[in-house]
Amino acid sequence: MSTNGMTSWAVDLKDVGALYPFQGSETLLVILGLAFWIGWHVWQIRHENAELASEKKRGTGDKARKFIDRY
Numbered sequence: 326m327s328t329n330g331m332t333s334w335a336v337d338l339k340d341v342g343a344l345y346p347f348q349g350s351e352t353l354l355v356i357l358g359l360a361f362w363i364g365w366h367v368w369q370i371r372h373e374n375a376e377l378a379s380e381k382k383r384g385t386g387d388k389a390r391k392f393i394d395r396y
Contacts, residue, residue, distance in 0.1 A: 331341065338344070
């Protein structure tokens with residue numbers, strides 16, 4: 326299966342041109358990837374903080390400590 330019209334790899338690759346799609350968009354893809362990565366971490370931290378706050382309100386930590394101290 327060839328997507329670039331090449332039938333043989335026995336050529337000088339500098340004369341071939343683009344070997345993969347979206348060549349030249351690496352910078353944009355890196356910026357988008359970094360933005361997604363940082364955004365995911367921000368969302369994860371907020372989600373975990375909200376979960377910990379709700380557990381603190383319910384007092385589940387005290388129940389766990391009492392259970393552990395019994396044994």
